[in-house]
Amino acid sequence: MGAVEGTTRVVGIFGDPVHHSLSPRMHNAAFVALGLDYVYVPLRPTARTIGEAVGAIRALGLVGVNVTVPFKQEVIEHLDSLSDEARAVGAVNTIVAGEGGCLAGANTDVEGFAGALRARGVRLRGKRALLIGAGGAARAVVQSLVAGGAADVVIANRTLARARSLAADFDAGTLRARGLDALEDADLLADRNVVINSTSVGLKGAALPGYSIEATAMDCVHFDLAYGEKPTAFVAAAERAGRPAIDGRYMLLYQGIAAFKLFTGRKAPADVMARAIGIVG
Known part of the structure; x- marks a missing residue:
C-alpha cells in the first residue's frame, strides 16, 4: 500500500465480523498497481449503528464502501x-457516493458468483442446484442461478418461511423451498449438480450439521461463499471426498473487479487482485 496523504481517497468495507476480509488486501494491491491515490480500509458497524455508518460515507467524503455480512439488506433503506x-x-454489496453525496447502491455479487463459475468451467443452464441459506448473499446467488438457466433450485434454510419468501420474491417456477432436512435427503443430494453454501458457518470453522457429501455425485460442484486463510470445513470436506470445490475467494475476486470499476472508473487489474488473495493461474 502506498503512503496515505491528505489527498488520498478512502474506500471501505462494512461487515461484522470484518477482520477476516481479504477485500482490503485485494483492492489496495490494485490501487498500487495502477498508481491510484486510494486506500481501502475495513470498518465494523453494528446492527444498531449501520444507519449512521451509511450516513458517514457522505459526511466523511468516502468514495464508497463494499458491504458484507450481515448488512446487505439493512443498508438499503x-x-x-x-x-x-x-x-x-433486494440486496446491496457496493455503495458509491455520487454528485452531491447521493448514495447509490449496487450489487456486484451476481456477477461475482457467475464469474467464479465461468472461471472454473461451470455452466448453469439445465443444472439442478441446492442453495443452503437465504440471506443477502443467497439472493444474489438465486438471481444468478435463474439468469443462468438453472433447471431446478432448492433453497434450504433453517427458517423455512424465509426460504419460501426468497423463492416467492423471484417468482420463478424453478425455485423450491425446504428446511434443513434437505441436507439429509439422499435422493435430493444425489440429483444435484451444484451445492452452494451461502451461510456464515464457514467463517466459524464449523461444518454444516447433517450434510452428507458422500450422497452427492462425484462431479457435483461444491461452492462455499465463505473463505478464510485456509479452506472452510465445507470446501475441505468436498476436497477430501473428491468433489470439485470452489471457495469464496473466487466470488470475492469477480465481484471485486466489478466494484473496483464503480469506485474508480478504471478497469481493474484482475491478475494483480487474484494474486493478492492467493489465486494463481
Whole structure:
C-alpha cells in the first residue's frame, strides 16, 4: 500500500465480523498497481449503528464502501438510489457516493458468483442446484442461478418461511423451498449438480450439521461463499471426498473487479487482485 496523504481517497468495507476480509488486501494491491491515490480500509458497524455508518460515507467524503455480512439488506433503506440489479436482488454489496453525496447502491455479487463459475468451467443452464441459506448473499446467488438457466433450485434454510419468501420474491417456477432436512435427503443430494453454501458457518470453522457429501455425485460442484486463510470445513470436506470445490475467494475476486470499476472508473487489474488473495493461474 502506498503512503496515505491528505489527498488520498478512502474506500471501505462494512461487515461484522470484518477482520477476516481479504477485500482490503485485494483492492489496495490494485490501487498500487495502477498508481491510484486510494486506500481501502475495513470498518465494523453494528446492527444498531449501520444507519449512521451509511450516513458517514457522505459526511466523511468516502468514495464508497463494499458491504458484507450481515448488512446487505439493512443498508438499503439508508440509500438514495439502487441499480436495477440491486433492486431485483433486494440486496446491496457496493455503495458509491455520487454528485452531491447521493448514495447509490449496487450489487456486484451476481456477477461475482457467475464469474467464479465461468472461471472454473461451470455452466448453469439445465443444472439442478441446492442453495443452503437465504440471506443477502443467497439472493444474489438465486438471481444468478435463474439468469443462468438453472433447471431446478432448492433453497434450504433453517427458517423455512424465509426460504419460501426468497423463492416467492423471484417468482420463478424453478425455485423450491425446504428446511434443513434437505441436507439429509439422499435422493435430493444425489440429483444435484451444484451445492452452494451461502451461510456464515464457514467463517466459524464449523461444518454444516447433517450434510452428507458422500450422497452427492462425484462431479457435483461444491461452492462455499465463505473463505478464510485456509479452506472452510465445507470446501475441505468436498476436497477430501473428491468433489470439485470452489471457495469464496473466487466470488470475492469477480465481484471485486466489478466494484473496483464503480469506485474508480478504471478497469481493474484482475491478475494483480487474484494474486493478492492467493489465486494463481
